[in-house]
Amino acid sequence: MILSEKAGIITNYSEGKTKAGKKMIIISHTVGKSDSLQKIFVFEDDENFDGLTVVGTDLIGSKISTKVEIHE
Numbered sequence: 001m002i003l004s005e006k007a008g009i010i011t012n013y014s015e016g017k018t019k020a021g022k023k024m025i026i027i028s029h030t031v032g033k034s035d036s037l038q039k040i041f042v043f044e045d046d047e048n049f050d051g052l053t054v055v056g057t058d059l060i061g062s063k064i065s066t067k068v069e070i071h072e
Contacts, residue, residue: 001069001070002067002068002069003067003068003069003070004067004068005065005066005067005068006031006032006065006066006067007032007063007064007065008029008030008031008032008038008063008064008065008066009029009030009061009062009063009064010027010028010029010059010060010061010062010063010064011028011029011030011037011060012026012027012028012037012060013025013026013027013028013056013057013059013060014026015053015056018043022043022044022045023043023044023049024041024042024043024044025041025042025049025052025053026039026040026041026042027039027040027042027052027059027064029064029066031066038066
């Protein structure tokens, strides 16, 4: 069941490491008509990590959709 779904635009992409040294990607994006930005953290053990590092900053300006779902 989808509770909410909102569209936005990716505004920033950066790569870094956690305090434990684990690689991560941080993607900042707008949400709906809000002025605030949200962040998505993708860690190196995520199946999408390698693909995201290839496209990197090319993601800036792309549309993004976030949704909240309940799985039973």
